[in-house]
Amino acid sequence: MKARIKITLKNGVLDPQGKAIANALGALGFDGVGDVRQGKYIEVELDDTNRASAEKTVKAMCEQLLANMVIENYSFELEDA
Amino acid sequence: MKASVIVFPGSNCDRDVAVSLKAAMGSRPAMVWHGEADVPASDLIVLPGGFSYGDYLRSGAMAAHSPIMRDVVAKARKGTPVLGICNGFHLLTETGLLPGVLMRNASLKFICKDVLLKVERNDTDFTRRYAPGDVIRIPIAHHDGNYFADEDTLDRLEGENLIAFRYCDDAGALSDDANPNGSQRAIAGLYNETGTVLGLMPHPERLADPALGGTDGKPMFTSLVEAFH
Numbered sequence: 001m002k003a004r005i006k007i008t009l010k011n012g013v014l015d016p017q018g019k020a021i022a023n024a025l026g027a028l029g030f031d032g033v034g035d036v037r038q039g040k041y042i043e044v045e046l047d048d049t050n051r052a053s054a055e056k057t058v059k060a061m062c063e064q065l066l067a068n069m070v071i072e073n074y075s076f077e078l079e080d081a
Numbered sequence: 082m083k084a085s086v087i088v089f090p091g092s093n094c095d096r097d098v099a100v101s102l103k104a105a106m107g108s109r110p111a112m113v114w115h116g117e118a119d120v121p122a123s124d125l126i127v128l129p130g131g132f133s134y135g136d137y138l139r140s141g142a143m144a145a146h147s148p149i150m151r152d153v154v155a156k157a158r159k160g161t162p163v164l165g166i167c168n169g170f171h172l173l174t175e176t177g178l179l180p181g182v183l184m185r186n187a188s189l190k191f192i193c194k195d196v197l198l199k200v201e202r203n204d205t206d207f208t209r210r211y212a213p214g215d216v217i218r219i220p221i222a223h224h225d226g227n228y229f230a231d232e233d234t235l236d237r238l239e240g241e242n243l244i245a246f247r248y249c250d251d252a253g254a255l256s257d258d259a260n261p262n263g264s265q266r267a268i269a270g271l272y273n274e275t276g277t278v279l280g281l282m283p284h285p286e287r288l289a290d291p292a293l294g295g296t297d298g299k300p301m302f303t304s305l306v307e308a309f310h
Binding site for chain 2: 017
């Protein structure tokens with residue numbers, strides 16, 4: 001099973017990198033760009049074939065290492081291999 | 082006094098801080114590899130600056146799960162003083178020994194320069210040789226030093242007097258111009274509730290000898306030695 005994990009900054013946390021990306025898009029001539037927020041995307045392959053237990057494992061992975069829960073949220077999808 | 086410096090793959094200020102400690106203590110600190118299970122009996126544990134694990138994922142995120150950190154956290158919770166400098170401060174927040182997080186600098190630039198710090202307290206083992214309100218010159222060298230915590234946490238840090246150092250101007254005043262990295266409330270360093278864990282982004286070991294161009298960092302090491310003699 002494969003987990004596709006998205007880590008994003010919580011609302012209210014300033015994102016200077018997102019702001020720089022928005023400015024760069026504007027400089028390239030892309031009009032109408034509003035707020036830009038950047039984050040991380042992580043794929044994890046798991047031996048587990050049980051969806052419920054894989055979900056529990058990935059949640060623990062996110063909370064213990066992959067996301068810093070002070071500033072980040074996570075979401076993920078599980079995909080059968 | 083016995084001190085231990087924890088060495089991670091990618092630490093690069095471990096030997097600098099060992100030199101500062103030796104100059105103050107008269108003996109060498111133990112250099113402890115991150116893969117060890119236990120820190121030898123120490124009056125002080127130092128988490129040095131650098132780029133542990135190449136800052137992969139987040140600064141300090143990998144090193145926070147190194148085998149040695151389990152013992153560092155356990156000893157810190159029992160009261161052993163821990164000093165985390167720069168990447169060591171990242172580690173203290175990643176392990177939850179200190180609240181908040183150090184984000185990318187607001188300018189997005191790596192900043193390497195001397196800054197001025199206001200000493201907020203001198204009633205801890207780290208700062209007795211300073212006076213409250215002292216303005217000291219200490220270098221910073223970081224990409225991720227922008228301190229962030231939610232408003233409730235920031236209010237608690239101020240209310241409980243847990244802020245150790247703030248970025249300031251030469252008169253000791255806080256301003257956006259004097260804040261190099263966008264840190265909330267100009268926070269450069271923090272204590273835990275017992276004042277035994279100190280994390281700071283600036284590098285006192287880099288200005289602790291006249292040959293380095295300044296000695297404003299030296300009183301921190303002298304204070305620690307005096308506390309444990």
